[in-house]
Structures are given as structure tokens and as C-alpha cells.
Amino acid sequence: MPRLMDMGLEKLRNMVLDMAELSQNTVSTSIDAYVQGRDLRDRIYSWSEELRMLQDEVSELAVELIARYQPVASDLRFIKSCMEVAYGFSRFGRYAHDISDVIGIFGDLSSCDRQAVKEAGSQAKDMIRLSIKAFTERDVELAGRLKKMDDVVDNIYLDFVKKSAHEREGNLKCVVSGTLILRYLERIADHATYVGETVPYIVSGERSARK
């Protein structure tokens, strides 16, 4: 027999999954727009705002479920994780917006080498996809892969910064814009890792230590 709380938990899950889809699209669009040199700031900003509002709705429903049903054990862990994951998705939107802003600030970046951003962007997109799949399917093994993927993005970012710091002849516009975007991608990858970390916590209460 379904419990009274189950309907609310299902609604919460669906709201988080809606956010997952929208945040994935938002980040993908912002990365693609940068690579293709297209200015899609308005569209990405409106999606980012929508994600922020959805995060508020997730929080409100989570608090309502806690107040009404005083959930414990796996129910409590799931609700807590939904709040964390919704925050992560909202951050995806914010960083996507920041990425799209770079084109607005710097204008035409077609002369810049965008290879590092392409690689980190592709990795970050894969991480978002994987983190959502792991969360949806409660797949601990899949979630465990995210940390190594995160290291890849971290290294691309650090290599770019180190290289830029020692390069005397680099184009300043390309260096600054590349650094900013890679920094945003590095943060996106961190949040995808945090989404993954909720999976073992939901399943068995296991908390992983953050670096």
C-alpha cells in the first residue's frame, strides 16, 4: 500500500528530473554557443533563472514533506539529497550563464585556440549526463566514475592557467576569456561530482570525503 508521503516523494523526484534535463540543455547550449561564436546570452539567462526558481520550488516541497511527514532513514536521505542536487543543477544554470556572458564581454573570440575549452566542455557535458543517470538509477558504480572525470577537467584548467602564466606572447583576450570559461567548467564538473556523491548516500548512507 503506498504511503501518504510517496506521492510527495514522486513529485519531488520529477521536479528534480525536470531540473536535470533543463540544466543539461543550458550547459550544453552555452558551451556550443561559445565554440560556435554565437551570442545566446538572453536564452541562457532565462533558462538559468528558471532553474533558480525550480530550485526554490524543490526546497519548498522538501520542507513541506519534512514538516508533514517527519521522514527518517532512506526517505530523509533522499529528500536531503534532492535539495543538494537541485542546488547543483541551479549552479549549472548560473555557470552556463557566466559562460555565455564571456562572449558578451569579449566579443569575437574566433581567433582564439578553443581546444582546451572544447575538451573540458565535452568532459563536463559527459559528467552532467552521467551524474543525472547515476542519480536517476541510483547507480553507485556509475557515480563513482565522476571523481576521475573531474580530475581531467581540473587538469585541463590548471594546465591552461600554468601555460598562460608563462607565455609572454599570448593574446590577452584569449587568455582571460579561456581562463574564465575553463574556471566555470571546472566548477560545473565539481557540482556534477557532488550530484554523484549523493547516490551512495541515498542508497546506503555512505558519505564520501570531499577534496
Added chain:
Amino acid sequence: MLDGSDIYAKGIDPVTIRRRVGMVFQKPNPFPTMSVYDNVAAGLRLNGERNHSVLDRAVQQSLELAFLWDEVKGDLDKSGASLSGGQQQRLCIARALAVQPEVILMDEPCSALDPTATAKIEELIASIKGNYTVMIVTHNMQQAARVSDFTAFLYLGQLIEYGETTSLFENPVEELTERYLTGKFG
């Protein structure tokens, strides 16, 4: 077992055990023919205490510990049975505290009380737990989560799981505990 001794063993004096272990029951059960004062003093008198000033001090201290003194200090001669349900329960706790037991057992102490009276009992439990071992039986899991430091989950007479309250309620080890806590039975 109490301090490693079997309290059901031969030769154990039940009166001594009752002095060491105070009890509070589901339904408040003040002695109906006794005043508020006499209810609290009853245990001490049974143990031979006759000194009025000692009794006066013990009654006041116990009623203060039970958060009842301010409400009844002008009516100590009134019948204990004339108090409200919540007050009666706190009177029973004061009666148990008066003999300074080591352990206080409470069997569903709030099941017959409204939320306000329940909150007072829970505050009382929190305030005395530094000096007494308080053991509560409750079917109200939120109450167990609110007032206890350690929780034991018993099911059909078997101890299923015991641990720190936060960890048992957030991350129970046993599947049965998980299902019971989340109401996924049946």
C-alpha cells in the same frame, strides 16, 4: 541487568531495586487519596524519612526538577488527582525523582497528553538526563528522535538494532529498522 547484576536473581530485594529504578507509566497514576505534597513525599516516607525539613526540601526540589513547582506551590495540600493530565504526569515524575533513583523508566509517558504537556515532559527529560539514566518506551518515533541520545529498536520482543539516535534515524543498519521507520511494512 543493573550495573552488571541480574535484578531478577534470587535474594534481590525488590524494594531496593524500586528505589534505584523509578517508574513512570503511560497513564498518570498519582495516589488518588493523597495531596500533591504527600504524593511526592510518599517514597521518602516509605524509606523511613520523617524529618519535616528534609521532606519539605525534597518535595520542592523534585517538583522543581519536574517543572511543576511554580504551578502547584500554593496548592500542595490539594489532591494530586485534581491536577490536569499533564500536571499529574509531571507529579508522577517528581514522585519518582524524590527518592533519587539511578534510572528512571518511562513507559509511553506522553501518550495520553496533548502537545503542550508533551513538550513540557520532553523538556523535563532533557533537563534531568545529565543526572539520571532515563529510559523511555515510545511508539512515537519522532519523540524518540527528539529526546534520546541512544535508541534501541525492539520488534516482537527482539532487539533489532541499537545505536546513536541520529545515526539510527538517518542511516539504520538493519533492513527491518529501515522498513519500520519509513512505514514500508506490509
